[in-house]
Amino acid sequence: MSDTPQHQASGQESPLPEALRITSPSPLVDIGANLTHDSFERDLEATLARAADANVTTLVVTGADLEGATRAARLATQFPSLHATAGLHPHHASEWCPELEQAMRELHRQKSVVAVGECGLDFHRNFSSPADQERALEAQLALAAESGLPLFLHERDAGRRMREILGEWRDRLSDAVVHCFTGDRETLHGYLDLDLHIGQTGWLSDERRGHHLREFVADIPAERLMVETDCPYLLPRNLPAKIKGRRHEPALLPWIVRELAHWRGESEAELAHQTTLTAKRFFRLNEDAGK
Known part of the structure; x- marks a missing residue:
């Protein structure tokens, strides 16, 4: 596939070798792209052009703290x-306070913001204490209930507690997705029993720690x-x-879809x-409506 005029205008050579310039047979939605990361600062427009070339036509930019969520919302008004x-990642949960809560509430009112999060529990690293993580999570569940927005959730090594908390809140919430699911079969089915959606990443292709997902990824209903x-x-x-540089980017999503399709048969x-279809319904994205 040749470079588009957008790529040529950027004056930057594509970091993707020819073998990785894969085009999806159908338009894709990347539901979790950390495009506010510093590594995208110099070539964001070229990155988006490569995504378009790969038929990745819609991207949801993750906001995991106030600064990142504010930047994500701003980017979403520009492109x-x-x-x-817009949310607070469990790693930063100790920062939750009334002022931050109000700032997040205001972000959730912006048309460019389509979900509350990234929020959740991460007992793998515990950069914030479990108590602080649960406090920040429940506060953001309340914001999701208040706004009616879907939830973009993070969970690692905390499946049992996450299911308990979500079970108490589920009737007050709209949709929710556990993004980058990496847990076991029991945890997956627990989330499905709560009528949650599941996000899958390139973790599936990691032979060191993601191979177990291949055994039950077909259990996820297509509409979830x-x-x-x-x-x-x-x-x-x-x-x-x-x-070169080993930076992941949205243009590689078709490879993940290819892997996932293989293991789902x-x-x-x-x-x-x-x-x-599922992502556009979940995030309430209407192609014909302006933001």
């Missing part, structure tokens, strides 16, 4: 293909499954070529089409 989330890169993190380990085109 038609972008939308934003969405796809994401979580870029610049979680670069798939089985790519057919190496990337379905066609790449079918999975691409269905995950996009």
Whole structure:
């Protein structure tokens, strides 16, 4: 695939070798792209152009703290293909305070913000105490109930407690997705029993720690499954070529879809089409409406 005029105008050579310039057979939604990361500062427009070339037509930019959420919302007003989330990641949960809560509430009122989060529990690293994490999570669940927005959730090594808390709140919430799901089969089915959506990343292709997902990823109903890169993190380990700098980006989402389709035993085109329908319904994205 040749470079588009947008790429040429950027004056920057694509970091993706030819073998990684894959085009999805159907438009894709990347539900988790950390485009406010410093690594995208110099080439964001070229990154978005490469995503468009790959048929990744819609991206949800993750806001995981106040600064990042504010930047994500601003980007989503500048680029038609972008939308934003706004929340506080559990790593930063100790920062939750009334002033931050009000700032998040105001962000949730912006048209460019389509979900509350990234919020949740992470007992793997405990950068904030479990008590602080639960306090910040419940405060953000209350904001989601107040606004009616869907939830963009993070969970690692905290599945049991997350299910308990969400179970208490579920009737007051609209939709919710556990993004970048990496847990076990029991945790997955617990989330499905709560009528949650599931996000899948390149973790599936990691033979060191993601291979277990291959055994039960087909258990996720098609109407509950969405796809994401979580870029610049979680670069798939089985790519057919190496990337200088090893930065993940939205243009590689078709590779994740290809992997996921293989382990689910379905066609790449079918999975691409269905995950996009699901994501647009979940985030209430209307192609014909302005932001």
